[in-house]
Amino acid sequence: MAQDNRNVSRIETLSRRQFVRAVGGAAAIGGLAPFVGLGTGAARAAVLGEGPSPKSAAETAAGRLFESLKPEQREVLCFSYDDPLRKKINANWAITEPTIGELSTEQQMLVEDVVRGVTSPEGYERFRIQMDQDSGGFEEYHIALFGEPGTDAFEFELTGRHLTLRADGNSNPGAAFGGPIVYGHGQGDSTKGLPGNVFYYQTVKANQVFGALDGTQRDLALVDNAPRETAVEIQGEGGMLPGICLSELASDQKELVASVIRVVLDPYRAEDVEEAMAVIEAGGGMDALHMAFYKEGDLGDDGEWDNWRIEGPTFVWHFRGAPHVHAYVNIGKRA
Structure with a gap:
């Protein structure tokens, strides 16, 4: 209480x-x-920016996560960039079967770095409260990686109850957040x-x-x-x-x-x-x-x-x- x-x-x-x-x-x-x-043109871009890049904090952490995966983990967590799974959205679903809690401690920390990287400080705190109350914590959510880091077709995605987050380094130009996202709270x-x-x-x-x-x-x-x-x-x-x-x-x-x-x-x-x-x-x-x-x-x-x-x-x-x-x-x- x-x-x-x-x-x-x-x-x-x-x-x-x-x-x-x-x-x-x-x-x-x-x-x-x-x-x-x-x-x-350039004047507006200077004011508004052009979105994230492969060198942004979240994308860099996602790349390190990709490199840390063992072959058996990649078989379950990694997909081609064009896989239709990347475009699916739902308010309550597991994009892959393993939970974040099943990753190694280092890998869990890298996933958390991605989440911190795609959120503001206040947003991160809200989402962590939401994840704790809706699903029992960050460790109960799920991830997938599409494509390969260092290319122009790579995306990290996190899903679970009431939350979808993406980091794509602008692999999908003209789409904010890397594509459709979801948030909520029960x-x-x-x-x-x-x-x-x-x-x-x-x-x-x-x-x-x-x-x-x-x-x-x-x-x-x-x-x-x-x-x-x-x-x-x-x-x-x-x-x-x-x-x-x-x-x-x-x-x-x-x-x-x-x-x-x-x-x-x-x-x-x-x-x-x-x-x-x-x-x-x-x-x-x-x-x-x-x-x-x-x-x-x-x-x-x-x-x-x-x-x-x-x-x-x-x-x-x-x-x-x-x-x-x-x-x-x-x-x-x-x-």
Whole structure:
């Protein structure tokens, strides 16, 4: 019980820190809010960055992990880069049978280095709490490696209950995070406010946008039924996007949506965040995004919309907050 209380205290501290950072205005969300004034070509790349590389911390650790594997381990954990397993996503699955806990101590430390490398310090702490509470710890998760380090086709992937993380060194150009990812947390299941859930603060932040909408805007933004949570295929230009188009919003309302995007991206490393922002900008920026809130799954029937979605031609962030959090993310160019 004492450990649970410490976890809740850490979660609350992180949430306050996230909130203060997010509501600090356009300057605090580092270029994401306006999506203007970034220029084009080299100027924009200098501001936004081009994502991770094979020399990034996570990819370097993944390469060392690959080299440490014994032949019998490679037979189980390693696949060709084109293996369809790499593209599968699910909120609760084992990409390979062995758990991280079955690796050697050195290999477990290398996996942890990869996880630290693809997350921000606060994100790492959130994910470790989530893994402890959902599955009994980091050691109960699973990994796979695709391709070979040192080439332009290599990816590390971690999966398990409520979590998929990737490190690809930009082997998949134009796809943030190396491809679709998943996160979630089972705490507070079916209970209003999801007590103890490390991602509930994202629901609170998203609902600030709904609170800032006028009546006509709310009619456009509020949708009866949500799509399947796994329905995060990139639609590209001309796609059927749910909710209100952000071009219909005033500048201060757009800044609120931008702050939501910054908050949900914040658990991840800066290189992936920068690439995600560049991909959104390449897809038309803020004015090409839509935001939808779903009546379905309103815990407590309180009008705090637990299920919501932000989507554009190159961006899908589907947040299902009821009965507990499952979030599916896909940011990239249409294949």
